[in-house]
Amino acid sequence: MASRYKDKDGGVVLSFNGQWVSWAHTAVAYTAFLSALIVGVSLHYHKIVQNEFYGYPDEWFPSVSATIGDRYPERSFFMIFIAITSGPRFALVGLWYILTRRSGSKLPGFVASMGLLRTLTCGGWTYITSTDDHDWHDILMISYIVCTLPWTTGCIALSPPNPSAIMWRKRLAGLFFGTLVPLIYFFIQHKVHRVAGAYTTYAFFEWALILFDVAFDAVTALDFNTFEISVKDVKGISKGENYSSVPSAVLEKEKEQITGGFFSIRFTTADALDTAASVYHGFVFWSMLTSLGLVVWYFPLWHMGISGFEAFVMVTVAPSLLGIGLFRSFVVSNLRLVHLLSLSGVAAYLVLDPVLRLCTVGLGVGLSCLGWASSLHADSVHNVRLETKLLGWMIGLILSATLKFAWTTNNPIWPIMHAANGGWNGIGLVLGILAALRFTRKGPLTGGSLSDEPKQQGSNVLAAFGIGGLFFGLHSLLSDTSTMILWVWEGYPIRGPYFSTHGWFTVAAMSVGIFLGINRPGLAGSWAQYAVGFVSATILTFFTHWFGYYGGLGLAAYLMAVSVPLITNAAKKDPAVTFGLGFLLYNFLVLFHVWVVAYAFVPGGPLVREHTDWVMLTTMLMIAAGVHDFNSSRPRHQPARRPSPSQHKKYFGLSTIIVNILFMCAAFRRFPTNDYKPYHPEDRILTAGIWTIHFSLDNDMWSSEYRMRDLIKEMEVDVIGLLESDLQRIIMGNRDTTQFLAEDLGMYVDYGPGPNKHTWGAALLSKFPIVESKHHLLPSPVGELAPAIHATLDVYGQLVDVFVFHSGQEEDPEDRRLQSEYLAKLMGSTDRPAFLLSYLVTEPLEGNYNTYVSDTSGMHDVDPTDWDRWCEYILFKNIKRVGYARVSRSTITDTELQTAKFVIPRSDAEIQELAAQSAEERDHRVEEEDVPEGWRYPAMFRGEGVRDHRYHVFDEPRYYN
Template identity: 75%
Template sequence: MAPSRYKDKDAGVVLSFSGQWVSWSHTAIAYLAFLSALVIGCALHYRKIVQNEWYGYPDEWFPSVSATIGDRYPERSIFMIFIAITSGPRFALVGLWYLLTAKPGSALPKAVALSGLVRTLTCGGWTYITSTDDHDWHDILMISYIVFTIPWTAGCIKLSPPNAKAIKYRKYLAGAFFGTLVPLVYFFIQHKVHRVAGAYTIYAFFEWSLIILDVAFDAVTALDFDTFEVVVRDVKGASKGANTSPVPSAMLEKEKDKAAANAFSAGFRWANALDIAAEVYHGFVFWSILTSLGLVVWYFPLWHMGISGYEALVMSTVTPALLGIKPLRSLISKNQRLVHVLSLAGLVAYKVQDPVYRLFTVGFGVAMSCLGWAATLHADSVHPARLEMRVLAWTIGLLMSSVAKFAWYTNNPIWPVMHAANGGWNGTGLALGVLAALRFTRRAPLQGGNPAEDKSGSAVLSAFGIAGLFFGLHSLLSDTSTMILWVWDGYPIRGPVSNVHGWYTIAAMTAGVVAGVSRPELVATWTAYAVGCLGAAILTLYHHWFGYYGGLILAAYLMAIATPMISSAAKKSPAVTFGLGFFIYNFLVLFHVWVVAYAFVPGGPLVREHTDWVMITMMLFIGAGVFNLISQQARSGRKQADKRRATTTATGHRKYHAGVLGLLNVLFLCANVLRFPANDYKPYHAKDRLITAGIWTIHFSLDNDMWSSEYRMRDLIKELEIDVIGLLESDLQRIIMGNRDTTQFLAEDLGMYVDYGPGPNKHTWGAALLSKFPILNSTHHLLPSPVGELAPAIHATLDVYGTLVDVFVFHSGQEEDPEDRRLQSEYLSKLMGSSSRPSILLSYLVTKPLQGNYNTYVSNVSGMHDVDETDDDRWCEYILFKGLRRTGYARVSRSTITDTELQVAKFVVPSSSEESASVWTASKALRDRRVPENEVPDGWRFPSMFRGDGVRGHRYHVFDEPRYFNF
């Protein structure tokens, strides 16, 4: 025990020691906790703790941290004892670090201390709630711990005292820690998703490395804490042999109160935090309403099969043009609160049952929202800090919208196509929206009815920039899975997966927001623009991870350039910058729909299949905005002055926005953990070697009453016990369809593998495959379509009870294009004939049974047979097969989910190729013989719940009951 350095103050000292002992004790006990569990676990339960859900010893031979500390007695109990002891030094370490780095008026030490405190609490969470106890909460707390490690690590490095040795160690250890996360995630995915033997052992080494590096980083505080001496003083002389010259207790209490006041005074204000939260939520409401407009408009051309007239409501966004009328601009500027509150009609719309009136309600909400935001931005443009807050509310609101959509499987919970029955939180969202709008507009506008306008630069070029920017943000970043599906190319997986890697998009967007605010002078340059163009080109031209890296570059650039570009536009005439800007944006929206809808719109063939043209046009418009920014800065000569002014006046709110960004990232990661694939993918009747296959045209997941239909689809697929299903008209990754992906929800909820099929940049209406059986390989095909719309197809090979089975999912061209359909039938027939394996076709053929192209699909070339050639009521949907034992076939009514029934067939998978061949040695008459249901084993029968009137409008129809065949 070191003697006190202050001999004149030794009176009443009971204990004193160097602050370094806090660091050393924390390090030693923490390492002892983990090391003791590892040693005891390997000694007593080695084979049990290296066993995981897929493999055991010798494929896996080193235990993970979670298995070591959480699965077995006594190592679990010993670990918990030592980790509990560690908590004391840990809290002391965080407290001493705050005392060492605290400075008057500085908020950073408080933020770092808070992150250290939360980090410590989450550590207790994931160590005491093990993966065995509660897997979800263990992972949530683990990820939260890692997330809060980011501000703790960065803050400790930033606040380090001038100790070169300590700073060097911190940088090395922090770099190693975060660098280790990359291979850690990679090998975890290899284990969890790809089931690679031995991958979990490698993952375990990286996991233990994180523990070592994490504790070592905090151990570096020993080099700084030598400046502290911890003293325990008996102020009343109650201890034995204590000296009696205590500090008066009244003075001690006064000093304690003073210290507490200092700890919570400067920097943070609840009022400011509420302001930022309200503004970001109001920005979220804006994007929620805007992204819903295309979705409710799309409902009408779907049912009209062409232009309906309601498409005109996409022009609801151009209302900022009204600000060009001076009396009206004055009225709107003085009544901004009313306009913003009226915009919430877009949230109230879910209460309107009639689709037409719901559309008009949403259109009104969009009109008011665009008008109100344009007026507010222009009115606040004279104050850099407030303008920056408004712009950040818009951009972070988009990020919040993407986070919410990920948590709700690509649906926004406050969209007007959502309600309680399909997972909507409309009432909650509306209530928060009202509060946010009132808080957002509580300050009076800084400019009155005739606000000043910045005459430097061009308002028209600024409008071009706004058009390109908003189109890019909306079309690519309003959902985290959009760019991932652009680069998706089937199995085996060679790129990102939506429910695993979506956070990378959020991280890129976050980095872009930070860069746009902190370094606008670097963002608004031709160099940065060239980097953004490079990212756009890579995303457009390449697949897999390389293509996605281009998408991440583009995402960061779009979010970064948004701040200077919108700020510049706000200072000019809003009627031009936002009115004209949104007008051009609307044409870009139509352009990017017409590249796939060319068969139904005037002039469509001119832009047929030219997503590349859309991307080039978007970047050219953004380039016009960048040119305007650069020329404006050059002419005004105020670049450095503006930079200094922003530094001094516009930074007070940034810590709150940084907190919101951090919180949104944490929430996304928590949702990511909950959505991480953990299904067992078991077929319904494995012991019978039965495969139940279905085909369904889902009409873009909007039901007859304009509600999102995923939940109802899920229920029917589950109740029919379908193992493999093809979904058609399933590509929803466009603005007009809400940038959604129904297959994510269905696959995760039903426990199925999914192949999305040709991505949104392949210009089809979509074909997807869901399977209870592993998809070993899949290729995507675009069939010949010289006149009409492209016909997508998936050719997938499944591992069905150890037998390789090929499944084809196909949507042919329309009735109006007979030559297209003839060419497509020949292509697909040859494709199916190229496989000698048992096969199933789940298709939309647009032909009559036994006539025309039917005889190309069902032919000696394809080798395929009709599941029931006596069913003469079909026109579109067909199920064909070969090499399998057909046992049953049924048609189930759609209720109001879509416009097409669900067709289902049952097959028994032969255990050998000889058995498969023997199926067809019997006469055709014998193979086609119908049998009564009582001759079919129970496991092969269709559910009885759909007999008669069925349930929820679903029943067996056409035949009124399933058909069973000789087997």
Template identity: 75%
Template sequence: MAASRYKDKDAGVVLSFNGQWVSWSHTAVAYLAFLSALIVGSALHYHKIVRNEWFGYPDEWFPSVSATIGDRYPERSIFMIFIAITSGPRFALVGLWYLLTAKPGRTLPKAIAISGLIRTLTCGGWTYITSTDDHDWHDILMISYIVFTIPWTTGCIALSPPNAKAIKYRKYLASAFFGTLVPLVYFFIQHKVHRVPGAYTIYAFFEWSLIILDIAFDAVTALDFDTFEVVVRDVKGASMGANQSSVPTAVLEKEKEKATAGVFSAGFRLDEALDIAADIYHGFVFWSILTSLGVVVWYFPLWHMGISGFEALIMTSVAPALLGIRSLRSLVLKNQRLTHLLSLAGLVAYLVEDPTRRLFVVGFGVAVSCLGWAATLSSDSVHPARLEMRVLAWVIGLLMSSVAKFAWYTNNPIWPIMHAANGGWNGTGLVLAVLAVLRFTRRAPLQGGNSSEAKSGSTLLSALGIGGLFFALHSLLSDTSTMILWVWDGYPIRGPVSNVHGWYTVAAMTAGVVAGISRPALVTTWTAYGVGCVGAALLTLYHHWLGYCGGLALAAYLTAIAIPLISSAAKKSPAVTFGLGFLIYNFMVLFHVWVVAYAFVPGGPLVRERTDWIMITMMLLIGAGLLDLISQQAKSARVQAAPRGATKTNHRKYHLGALAVLNVLFLCANVLRFPANDYKPYHAENRLITAGIWTIHFSLDNDMWSSEYRMRDLLKELEVDVVGLLESDLQHIIMGNRDTTQFLAEDLGMYVDYGPGPNKHTWGAALLSKFPILNSTHHLLPSPVGELAPAIHATLDVYGTLVDVFVFHSGQEEDPEDRRLQSEYMARLMGSSPRPSILLSYLVTTPLQGNYNTYVSATSGMHDVDETDDDRWCEYILFKGLRRTGYARVSRSTITDTELQVAKFVVPASEDDAASTWSAPKALRDRRVPEEEVPEGMRFPAMFRGEGVRGHRYHVFDEPRYYAF
């Protein structure tokens, strides 16, 4: 090896080869590990490693990385030998990079070195623990590797020595790496969800591209490590800041800042990062408390079946109006820490068992939270940087709330309807909230709202804008699945799916926040407003991807315009802008409820089913706020929403970093929630289908707790294959923008059809099925007077036989004409199907009387599951073309107000069997037999006999009924 060109007697020689050989050896051995496995695997097991869970050769003709390195001997062993050899140069590479970039007093090189070490360890994890060995740990380690690749990549660019060629290569390779993730995910979804032949092969090419790009990115260190003659000696002075490039250092520094979005440009300070984290978490707490109010209020009219009086508590959010009282305003401004601590009552409420008292505690929390935030924004309005920090905390806090709700299947883990028994993290959330408030309020309060700037513009227009903005953010963006369910229209899937494409909403919100702080002049224009209006129109009027793309445009616009609108409102009288603004927001919330609940509220029929009016009003209110902003801009040479002082601070890099972290956390949750496709019926050996109908009362139990876990347990223990859920549409402000079906479907391994979406003005009907849903259509039945009646008509593939399932919720008892028209509609719909069919329904009729004889008729061709059961009024199961074997009624415990009815059917195995089933006489169909004559696999679980378990037992008959046919 080359001798040292420097005769420094104080520097000891550790190794005598040039540092770039560490990079080259790492690159060569890493490529050799993957390439050798690919060559050997293709030569020995080609057809086996290209086969996946759906297709094989010739549909799939190129193997994925995981199939190549983890499934077969000897390629797996060859790969592991070379990847083990790679670990030595890999650890050396991370160490050399730290020595090259470490400077006295700098924290970033240490952080990047730690991320590089963790990344190396997780790489060993997912390569040695393959998906065949342990699928969960393989995925966890793989996700961790990708997560730590983000700081490693951006940090290497930010710390790159002044070498123009190395910086250029790193920028290109990093861009290509992260750009490849988009088509990679797309084709994986095409394969996993849509089962497209050949999609996995294309996915495999992108997967191998990631490997190539990832190794190539680290190979660029060879251009920097040639400054080392030995690992610990700098032979060219680059580690001391010497510039060996012909390109000026200042130019290169700008290139590095541009490549990393300026995140690392001003250094890193832990105390500043903690300030931003506390602000955002406190913003998350605000949204958590505000969005919980509707749910706990809704509990009372739900159980009273009408106006309860407790609805008045939604007005607690107008508390900022109290800031119009001078003495009270002074008191709040001087005691902001106490005010924000008191607002945490909204989190402590989960400790209150009694629903009424819990509601009042939440209402108090909402009032004080709105009051405290309005006072803080007004106080900080004289300091541009602090104001922008507060506004960003409020907006990014909403995004954090959406991320948390996605991770908890649309429930917020710190809501007062959550506790440990149903997945709540209330105690942890409360402790973090207290710490966040203490840090959020550690700076001395300012006295804002008195500048000449505060007097410019219209306070009324600003209040209108705040009201429309908060309603838009709450109703559409507080859950990532809301807009997706607006455009959902049944099977086959032709648009986005909540647990697959929810990140698109988060990405659009993120883009809006970035635009709001970086391009305020662009955001506060009528052109941008027009884009938002078009997006709102598309979301309201269209289904599938077109409607959702409109929703994404609207999401980006709302989070972008939120920053200048809130900033402008903070500079005016908070009593008006936020007090009146929240009052307008509340009227919009009522408007939002009345379009569905028109049968239960005064004046409801005037706004019946007018979601389009809501969207128009919402955009007009935001337009009023924009008009105020534009009028202010016309009077000033600078944009009000982006004061000069704000751009000179360093807080934005932390906010951008927080956005990146939240997006990564969402994607991690997305991977963990990705459909497992484990849809196995309970008793396939008997060709059995167990079907149920349950009115779940909006997933709130008798004690005001979210009831998904308890529902899951009962459905699993009863071995239900297909279930219709009624009163299941929770995607409204008053119901928390939730979706129970996501948790049930993913946990139970079932396909799900949400039914008519939240913009279809029904109380909801959903279908969960262990069997593939080949096609489904949604129906809104005739309802000239009362509430809209939803129905789902789905065709299932049940053991190779097509079976139609109808899920239906009829109108209320008070509207007999509606129910008559609906019975005729359903009879014709069921009669139109020549296939075996099941109706899972809520009919509001007496057995053998009235409309019952329309549902069970020659027109429909349907039979009652047990016409001797005369104790029914609401829930019914009807069928045709199937062999009924059992029927049971299971008590609800305290989950809801309605029992779970379940029936068992055998699907005909042949045409002759099917023909005999259709033509069987009534006496044979209705003959009952004792349980002993029924095969074991066709019986209902014995655990619900007698007293049952957890309050669930067989009731009415005190035991299941079994039938001979």
């Protein structure tokens, strides 16, 4: 460090070059981490490489967290040096602000504030270790990583014209963010898949992240040599002077490319509010549209057939009314009123009667479709205004998918939500009103007459086909990030994406797609791009695991990209046809994709039975019609024109990044812990249950997950089979109840045959690890496909097989006979302890019952004297059954919760002994006081019970010994 006395220069007695701040920060930070690593490996090597699943030699290199937070004295070494680091760190942020501040620019202050917040959160996760408080450690860690994004990109954007510094920042930033991908991958391999050695590989990437992070800040040494600490600028670079041989314009353009130009935005509050309002108003549209099928579905669900209320799906064709001149003039002149009235679809949660709530939602959806079609058409003559509305509409879809992920596949402002089940309807309505007022603050640009406008080339009808196929694709596949993941899901061991850890990939693909479309609409609407989308759709339809999902990601990007040219093209034509007929065609596809599963309940259903491939093909052909019209509508020799201003694109780009960050924060919160514990491990008890959940809508049209969770938890159920559980269709809201139940109750989950397998669903949730699972579609030559899951669980160290099964309908006796034979052979294929959780559609002791309970299956009835059953049955073999209880459903569904308690055998000899028991020994009943405390059912459901749940039929549980 150079120092000198300068009495003649203003009384300065000591000075040193500013680069030493950077070097001091780098040296002390590296010392903090590396000293802890050296001391930890020297003193506690085997302990710090040990994790919850494996130790040495499977794991042989410690993670950062284990090194710096778990043991003395390495923890002390780290904390002492990291405390010393804070001084140079604050000085570094301060000097960077002084170096980069410019008159009239708010960016340096923002970047500096991110640097300060990043420093404080770093202190948080280093001083609050995962051992001290796991939640706060994780919250502060993810906050640090989130702050790193604007700090890194902001530093690049503000870099002085120093080519060497810019080059190193680019490289180190790329290495830092590139390392996050394998880091997350190997953490999932360790935490979810429990792969031996994966945590060691993860640890190397984690340490690399530290090295790159500190090195990025070390690059400031190349810029701070302009400072002499007093502080005095000895080269004038802080005043904007250039000392590089590379022209400043070249370097500024390079920085603009690296940061996407986001940091060159001229920030104004008005533009920010306009962007937020547009995106939120788009979110409200998608929230209402995706809720319509749900509230319509309630009625045929409870009528067990066509109810007549299905006609409400046609409210989306409201834009066809724009073909009436006077009506169109009124709508265009009163767009604010139309958009505000459309919020009745959000306010519908205030209406308790299901029929009136459906009417209210229908009104809101119809007005919303009408308002958006009119707004787009009215602004179609102004490219920038049309783009802003289109971007708001599509990014609103991304926001909708993000909030559904955060609420475990329920939308917080749906009319089936309210405060009791996690809804934020009131807040959503207030924000919706504010957004609608802001969204409509500018008047329409066209008048009320179509004749006053230039004739648009091409075909209105073909454009309408494109809109119909596009909106069906967006709604059916992209309104929830888990939909396509469940299309390719095939059970355990996990060989593809997982809904809670890989959902962001779908959002990322959607985000890339929309900005490809807005920046290159010609490319997005080209036939070459269509070919990519078609191939992607084919891969998603016919393949599983990761390869199938890669097709889904390609399709997600394509649908979002092609939405720009198709919607733009439709907006510039007659909206009564392009959007009115377009939504009619969309409704046709909605019904089509229901008919492929519900063929037993609808006229002509067998003609389209199990043809999701036909639905996908029809969707892509309709989009092809729109692509054809887009290309034929474009002038052959289009005159060159100045590109539209891009400021609004940057605002929407930033809003998309914010939505993506929100998604990643939600994903971090939802990351599976896989440390689930059964209720009575000391007694080796497994409590099993079967429940037909009626698609998670209760008798009053409210989402029923919370009420289901409460009963399952209070009944202390360890393993449960759920039937009628596949909700990944438009009419069911593209939901997945199993995600909420599994995460809230702490259970592993197998969704069962996916939504493209044409069943009503069977799912398995287990407190015990699922070692392996296979999905079966049982013979159904006439009626509905019968789904089954055959899973192997690791229960207290013993492998136990569990079967979850939903039989065919009463109207199809041959189907049910064939299914009983198939399942009996499947259950007979294992000699392990096993039990069946099922819906059999048979009388006890009669008919197909004697195929399920037979020598072929080896299964026994949980209680042969229970005469009051028709659907739900629990069977078992080679396992000790000690309890059986049936609990009333209240108004949650139409079927009770049926449960059984088993004691898990400890050895093969005990299994053989159980297999040799006579029926009299096996079914010997005893009183509750004769069984251990841990075997007993909760007393809270005796008598009148709680919340309308009580033991019924026998009025109390039954026990066996």
